[in-house]
Amino acid sequence: MNTAALLFDEGPLTLVDDREGGIRYWPQWIDSELADELFVRLRDGIAWHSEQRPMYDRIVDVPRLQATVALASADPNDGLRQIAARIATVAPGGYSHVGLNFYRDGHDSVAMHNDRTHDLVESAPIAILSLGAQRDMLIRRQDKSARAVRITLEPGSLLVMSHASQFTHEHGIPKTTHPVGPRISCAYRARQFGRLDANNVS
Ligand SMILES: O=C(O)CCC(=O)C(=O)O
Numbered sequence: 001m002n003t004a005a006l007l008f009d010e011g012p013l014t015l016v017d018d019r020e021g022g023i024r025y026w027p028q029w030i031d032s033e034l035a036d037e038l039f040v041r042l043r044d045g046i047a048w049h050s051e052q053r054p055m056y057d058r059i060v061d062v063p064r065l066q067a068t069v070a071l072a073s074a075d076p077n078d079g080l081r082q083i084a085a086r087i088a089t090v091a092p093g094g095y096s097h098v099g100l101n102f103y104r105d106g107h108d109s110v111a112m113h114n115d116r117t118h119d120l121v122e123s124a125p126i127a128i129l130s131l132g133a134q135r136d137m138l139i140r141r142q143d144k145s146a147r148a149v150r151i152t153l154e155p156g157s158l159l160v161m162s163h164a165s166q167f168t169h170e171h172g173i174p175k176t177t178h179p180v181g182p183r184i185s186c187a188y189r190a191r192q193f194g195r196l197d198a199n200n201v202s
């Protein structure tokens with residue numbers, strides 16, 4: 001999708017509509033200098049780990065690095081809390097945790113999925129800040145009644161998905177054969193108190 005052609009002002013672009021705001025996209029939500037700075041700070045400062053999961057009769061690596069940060073105990077210097085406060089101005093949500101993904105290159109990906117909602121505050125959105133290389137996201141209806149939407153997630157952009165949209169739509173970052181640099185995504189979520197299990201998908 002050529003977002004430049006569709007946007008007449010600072011956005012957002014509504015990709016999916018529902019009673020909770022649907023799925024909205026703000027390109028250039030933070031300026032590129034801040035996006036670059038945050039990318040480097042998170043790339044170098046976060047304790048990234050590689051997860052494994054069973055797939056049929058094998059154990060496979062999840063194709064990206066991950067980390068989870070509780071905002072209450074986040075390093076005040078890493079910028080994650082400041083971004084949470086800024087997200088709350090466009091999509092209020094009482095965010096408590098950030099799920100971080102590091103896509104090293106085009107081989108890294110996340111399969112089509114909906115985020116698990118059992119440990120999330122009902123009606124609170126999920127907000128994803130993109131940093132580093134741009135990557136495409138596919139969004140499609142779970143009932144597959146319409147074609148998937150492909151949106152290029154630019155560095156410094158914000159994608160906000162309503163809680164409700166996790167019951168109607170799936171999203172994913174497909175692998176690409178194009179040479180791409182590393183990308184970090186920061187997925188802000190509001191977890192119910194005490195429910196700390198990770199939102200793991202491959
Ligand atoms: O990297 C992204 O933009 C998507 C990440 C995602 O879907 C997730 O962490 O659940």
Ligand SMILES: [Fe+2]
Pocket residue numbers: 113114115171
């Ligand atoms: Fe997700």
